[in-house]
Amino acid sequence: MAMSGFRITPILAVVQPGYDLVLNPVEVDAVFEVPLSFLMNPRNHGRGRATWQGAERQFYRMPYGDRNIWGITAGIVRMLYERLYA
Secondary structure (H helix, E strand, O other): OOOOOOOOOOOOOOOOOOOOOOOOOOOOOOOOOOOHHHHOOHHHOEEEEEEEOOEEEEEEEEEEOOEEEEHHHHHHHHHHHHHHHO
16 A cells, blocks of 8 residues: 555556557546666666655655656556566
């Protein structure tokens, strides 16, 4: 469970090139693609710090171009990396 209290279920899938994504605008603001080779490279797994609800928190972050994958999303990616490669 995330610190926010939300229960998150990661889904991993392989899709064919040309797959059309249909977004629910109520749930998703934007989508972008990141190569799996980038996500599974531990050199791209940085650490960040922030204060949340009065406490210092640490989290993973994975800057990619003008995007920043961080928090629970980066933590899930890091966990996948550790399960597959570490």
